[in-house]
Amino acid sequence: MAQPPLIPPTPELTQLAQIIQLAVAPVFLLAGLGAFLNVCAGRLARIVDRARKLEPRILQSRGEEHDRLIREVRALDRRIAVVNTAIFASVLAAVLISLVVILLFGAFLSGYKFGTAVALLFIAAMVATGASFAIFLYETRLATRSVKIGNHILEHEAEAE
Incomplete structure (x- = not known):
């Protein structure tokens, strides 16, 4: 059985292949950001769990112990806000990278020149x-x-038996 002759790729198909190649790097970056978001979400969950464990102890404590627990909860509250900010910045980066990929294909399909917009979004x-x-x-x-x-604690030595 004879093979049909191979049709050389059209310029449009070649351009599409180049666009796909260009889009691969941002997609890998999205995967990396997803992994980083997973780390941030895990860290946030651990901080929240710790804060929830301290809440009942705060209500039952008095004096120096109460003051120490309040300081710890305030530090945890600050860390929650900071991790949330890191998550926001990561999600923003992911949205911007998604827009880069969309514009790459949009430029191919529409013929518009989005090079400047793509560069600015990537930056x-x-x-x-x-x-x-x-x-x-x-x-x-x-x-x-x-x-x-x-x-x-650091200098504690167990008593000899």
């Missing part, structure tokens, strides 16, 4: 991505500062 997406990472770094620093192990 904005990178700024939002960088901001989300920086905010996340700040949150990890807050978490590290809030964990203070007292010297009485």
Whole structure:
């Protein structure tokens, strides 16, 4: 059985293949942002769980213990706000990257030249991505500062039996 002759790709098909190749990198970036959002959401869940565990203890405590628990809950509340900001910046970056991909295909289909818009959106997406990472770094620093192990624990020695 004879093979039909191969039809050389049309310029339009070649251009579409190039657009798909251009869209692959932003799509991988979206996957990375999705993984980062998963980390942020997990961290947020752990912070909220800790705050919920402290709430009943606060209501039952008095004196120095009460003041310590209040300080811890305030720090947790601050961390919740910071993680939420990192999540917002990451989602914003993902939306901007999605717009980049949409405009790449929109330019191909419509013939309009969206090059400047694509470049500006991609720059904005990178700024939002960088901001989300920086905010996340700040949150990890807050978490590290809030964990203070007292010297009485660090220097504690068990009594001999």
